[in-house]
Structures are given as structure tokens and as C-alpha cells.
Amino acid sequence: MALYFYFLLTLLAIASAFSTKPNFVFVLVDDWGYADVSFRNPAIHSPNFEKLAKEGLILDRHYVFKYCSPSRASFLTGRWPHHAHQWNPPEDALVGANLKMTMIPAKLKLARYKTHMIGKWHEGLYKEAYLPINRGFDTMSGFLGGGENHMNQQVGCATDFWKNDGPDSRNGSYDAYTYRDDLTDIITNHNPSDPFFLYLPLHNVHTPLQAPDEWLNIYPANSTCQNRRIYQAMVSVADNVTGHLVKLLQDNGMWDNTLLVISADNGGAPCGGSNYPLKGSKGTFYEGGVRSLAFVNGGLLPTNRKGKSTQGFIHIADWYTTFCQLAGIDHDDSGSGKFPVDGMNVWPIINGENEKTLHEQIPLGYDFDYGNLRPNQGALIVGNNKLIVGPQDTKSCDSIMYSPLDYPCTDGPKGDDCDPYCLYDIVQDPNERHNLAKEQPDVLKDLLARYNKYSEEPRDLQDQGYHSIEALPTDSDACRYMRENGGYWRPWK
Numbered sequence: 230m231a232l233y234f235y236f237l238l239t240l241l242a243i244a245s246a247f248s249t250k251p252n253f254v255f256v257l258v259d260d261w262g263y264a265d266v267s268f269r270n271p272a273i274h275s276p277n278f279e280k281l282a283k284e285g286l287i288l289d290r291h292y293v294f295k296y297c298s299p300s301r302a303s304f305l306t307g308r309w310p311h312h313a314h315q316w317n318p319p320e321d322a323l324v325g326a327n328l329k330m331t332m333i334p335a336k337l338k339l340a341r342y343k344t345h346m347i348g349k350w351h352e353g354l355y356k357e358a359y360l361p362i363n364r365g366f367d368t369m370s371g372f373l374g375g376g377e378n379h380m381n382q383q384v385g386c387a388t389d390f391w392k393n394d395g396p397d398s399r400n401g402s403y404d405a406y407t408y409r410d411d412l413t414d415i416i417t418n419h420n421p422s423d424p425f426f427l428y429l430p431l432h433n434v435h436t437p438l439q440a441p442d443e444w445l446n447i448y449p450a451n452s453t454c455q456n457r458r459i460y461q462a463m464v465s466v467a468d469n470v471t472g473h474l475v476k477l478l479q480d481n482g483m484w485d486n487t488l489l490v491i492s493a494d495n496g497g498a499p500c501g502g503s504n505y506p507l508k509g510s511k512g513t514f515y516e517g518g519v520r521s522l523a524f525v526n527g528g529l530l531p532t533n534r535k536g537k538s539t540q541g542f543i544h545i546a547d548w549y550t551t552f553c554q555l556a557g558i559d560h561d562d563s564g565s566g567k568f569p570v571d572g573m574n575v576w577p578i579i580n581g582e583n584e585k586t587l588h589e590q591i592p593l594g595y596d597f598d599y600g601n602l603r604p605n606q607g608a609l610i611v612g613n614n615k616l617i618v619g620p621q622d623t624k625s626c627d628s629i630m631y632s633p634l635d636y637p638c639t640d641g642p643k644g645d646d647c648d649p650y651c652l653y654d655i656v657q658d659p660n661e662r663h664n665l666a667k668e669q670p671d672v673l674k675d676l677l678a679r680y681n682k683y684s685e686e687p688r689d690l691q692d693q694g695y696h697s698i699e700a701l702p703t704d705s706d707a708c709r710y711m712r713e714n715g716g717y718w719r720p721w722k
């Protein structure tokens with residue numbers, strides 16, 4: 230018996246030495262609020278998310294940029310947002326994520342991964358070189374810009390729907406449903422003995438607020454807050470697609486070897502999403518803008534971590550290094566014309582070996598918010614302390630500093646606006662109610678000195694010159710090109 234057992238152990242050891250590399254599946258839910266999930270708000274119908282989170286590990290200190298495109302760039306390149314870029318361009322903009330940086334799918338291809346993307350890109354489209362299939366993805370289906378009509382995929386003067394290297398003519402149905410079909414296609418056709426990387430940046434629950442009736446109808450109508458009802462239904466759709474994804478991974482024998490990461494790209498948007506009880510929303514450096522709803526699951530998560538929550542600080546840039554190291558490849562990507570990788574391997578936080586914060590400091594953003602024409606805006610976390618520099622967004626709806634758990638449709642009280650500084654102890658005071666900037670001048674001085682160090686770094690040229698978030702013109706050269714070339718957004722330079 231003992232001999233047999235020993236024999237079995239030896240076999241197991243050999244099997245694990247030769248076992249396939251782990252699969253990585255990264256689901257990014259767009260504009261998803263901290264409280265927009267059933268385990269934080271029972272009014273939301275999200276059984277799949279709830280099960281994955283409750284039986285998985287909740288990452289309660291997972292940080293992202295305050296809006297869309299930079300968070301994605303940070304994940305894909307492993308750099309702090311301000312080392313990748315901090316713009317949020319419309320479809321016709323002449324920008325794209327720095328081509329010198331090796332994106333995570335290209336890295337994983339070095340370890341023979343099959344790499345797929347389904348969903349929203351938003352990292353440049355004006356030149357072919359910026360397309361997902363030219364940045365390391367074997368396949369891509371979805372759209373190239375930052376937002377569009379969910380029902381017909383129109384944005385500005387053209388349709389944005391793309392598959393690999395050309396337009397996808399399946400435009401005209403609810404986008405998340407098309408992505409659900411694509412998941413079936415990609416996963417059922419995958420040979421489970423090949424390592425697998427899937428990036429699934431869903432367009433839900435980003436504006437325009439649109440949801441299919443079958444999901445809208447599960448929520449009671451509310452004439453005073455119709456936005457919230459649609460938003461809730463959109464979360465339910467994202468939940469359904471994610472549930473479908475998990476079932477496919479299980480049915481195809483891939484789940485046991487998978488690390489599934491689910492996160493929002495930034496906080497919930499005002500007048501729809503809820504970041505209760507956190508302060509602020511998408512577009513601000515308050516916790517409601519940058520501390521994302523996030524959790525992990527999958528067979529790779531150690532059993533003793535299931536059903537837990539961690540306070541270990543993680544930044545979205547960290548997945549790059551973590552995935553590389555778990556795949557057995559070097560995460561280094563240094564070279565001229567680019568910042569080196571900033572992310573760290575956070576597997577010790579995930580597996581519980583060491584939940585202490587690995588980063589000496591986490592810069593959430595630095596001084597590049599030219600798009601909103603707000604000079605000198607940024608934020609930095611050092612230990613328990615967080616510095617916010619510059620006035621935070623105070624556009625009409627954004628002025629709700631503390632949205633209620635549900636129906637965040639009404640105007641609310643304004644908070645302090647961090648002009649010039651806010652200093653919070655985000656561990657003792659997670660909802661940022663006590664600005665310590667005056668009470669703790671020494672701490673403020675230390676954090677400011679660290680923050681200002683970033684000004685000595687060389688900057689990405691695109692970041693200096695580009696002003697983002699302008700209305701999309703319908704009569705631009707780009708638009709004329711799209712009209713003359715089939716009516717789909719595509720590279721035009």
C-alpha cells in the first residue's frame with residue numbers, strides 16, 4: 230500500500246512537471262460600479278458573478294485608472310497608466326498605444342499560448358499596426374473604438390464592428406449576444422492541451438444605456454430612475470455572458486487549469502452605476518473611480534483561498550507580470566522609447582503566501598489629463614495614505630460624491646474637490662471623509678515629493694500633445710474615408 234502510494238506520488242510529480250501551462254481568462258466589465266453586483270446590492274440580478282466571487286477570492290483593493298482606455302493600456306502593457314498613456318480617444322483620433330511596448334498576448338505567444346480577444350479595443354485604430362491582431366492576438370472580434378450603440382454598432386459616421394483583419398458584417402444585434410456566440414466558437418474549437426489566453430473586455434455596462442427586453446423586464450419599472458433600471462439589466466447581461474463563459478471552460482475541460490480574473494475598468498459612471506459606499510465615480514481619483522470591483526476564480530485558485538476576500542493592494546498593471554511568471558516567461562520589456570514594466574507578480578497575494586502590499590507606491594495617474602483641460606491632476610498611494618492632486622470632476626451628475634446603494638439618479642451633495650490636495654488614510658477611512666492634508670503636513674509633504682518625482686521622467690509624445698474626449702465630427706477626413714470604404718470604422722492612414 231505504502232509503495233503504491235509512493236508510486237502514485239511520483240507519477241503526480243512527473244505529471245505536474247510536464248503539465249500544460251495555466252490558462253488565463255481576463256474579463257473586463259466596462260464602467261461597472263463597486264456596488265453593482267448582487268453580493269453588494271441584492272437589487273441586482275447577477276447569480277453567476279455572485280457564485281464566482283463568493284466561491285472565489287474577492288480582490289477588495291484592486292486599483293485601476295479613473296477611466297477606460299488607460300486602464301486597458303495598463304493591463305495590456307503592464308505599465309502604470311501614465312507610463313502607458315492617459316488619453317481616451319474618439320474613433321477618428323490619430324493615436325494608439327505605444328507600438329514599442331510588447332502587449333501581454335504577444336508575450337504569452339512566446340510560451341506558445343493561443344491568444345484571443347472578444348469585445349472592446351480602444352487602443353488605437355488609425356493604422357493597421359494598432360489592430361489587436363498586430364499586437365499579439367491570434368483572433369479578435371468586437372469593436373475598435375471606445376463606445377457605440379449596443380444594438381446597431383453605429384458610432385459617429387460609421388459602424389464599428391470588426392473581426393481579425395476586416396469588418397464584421399454581423400452588426401445589427403445586441404453586441405453582448407454576438408460576443409456570447411464568439412465565446413462558444415473560440416472555446417469549443419480550442420484544443421485544451423494548448424495554453425489559452427482570452428481577453429474579454431465587454432462593452433456592457435458602458436453607455437449608451439441599452440438592454441434587451443428579456444433582461445429589462447426582470448426589473449421593476451421606475452419612472453424617476455429609468456437609467457438605473459437599464460443599467461441593472463446591462464449588468465445582468467454581463468453576468469449571463471460570464472456564466473456562459475465559465476460553462477464553456479468547464480465543458481471543454483479547461484476550467485481546472487484556468488485563472489479567471491474579473492474586474493471593472495473603472496468605477497461606475499454617474500447617473501447609472503453605484504459605487505456605494507465609496508466616494509465619487511468614474512472620472513475621479515476618489516476610491517469610487519479607481520478601486521474596482523474585482524475577483525478571481527478558476528481551478529488555479531488554491532482551495533484554501535476560496536470563499537475569501539483579500540485587502541492586498543493590486544494594480545491592474547500587475548497582471549502582466551503575474552501572467553508572464555505563471556507562464557514561465559520573463560516579463561521584462563525594457564528598451565528605448567518606452568518605460569519598463571511597472572507591474573509586479575501578485576500571485577503571493579492571490580495564493581495567500583504574502584498579502585502585504587508589494588509596491589512601495591502606486592501612482593494612479595499623473596498630470597496628463599489634458600483631455601479635460603485640468604492641469605496637474607493625479608493620485609498616488611503610499612502605504613495606507615492616498616494623495617489626490619487637483620480638483621476632481623464636478624460635472625452635473627458627477628457631483629454626487631456619495632451615491633446611494635441604488636437609484637443613484639438624483640443630484641447629491643458635493644464633496645471637497647481636492648484643490649489643491651486631498652490626503653486620505655484609505656484603510657482607516659475607506660470612504661474618504663476626512664481630508665488630512667492640513668492635519669498631517671509631513672505626510673502630505675512626503676507624498677507630494679514622491680508625486681512630483683514623476684515630473685522628471687521623459688514623457689510619451691502622444692500624451693503631451695493629444696487632447697481627448699472631443700465630440701466626434703461627422704465630416705472629418707476619417708469619416709469621408711469610412712463612407713467611401715464600406716461604412717465600417719477601419720484603419721485609414
Ligand SMILES: *[C@@H]1O[C@H](CO)[C@@H](O)[C@H](O)[C@H]1NC(C)=O
Nearest residue numbers: 449451452453454636638639
Ligand atoms: C425609484 O427611484 C427612486 C429614486 O429616483 C427611489 O427612491 C425609489 O425607491 C425607486 N422605486 C423602486 C420601486 O425601486
Ligand SMILES: *[C@@H]1O[C@H](CO)[C@@H](O)[C@H](O)[C@H]1NC(C)=O
Nearest residue numbers: 277468469470471472473476
Ligand atoms: C443566459 O441567458 C439565456 C437566455 O438568454 C439562458 O438560456 C441561459 O441559461 C443563461 N446562461 C447563464 C449561464 O446564465
Ligand SMILES: *[C@@H]1O[C@H](CO)[C@@H](O)[C@H](O)[C@H]1NC(C)=O
Nearest residue numbers: 381387388400401715716717
Ligand atoms: C452594418 O453596417 C453597414 C456599414 O455601416 C451598414 O451598411 C449595414 O446596413 C449594417 N447592417 C445592419 C443590419 O445594421
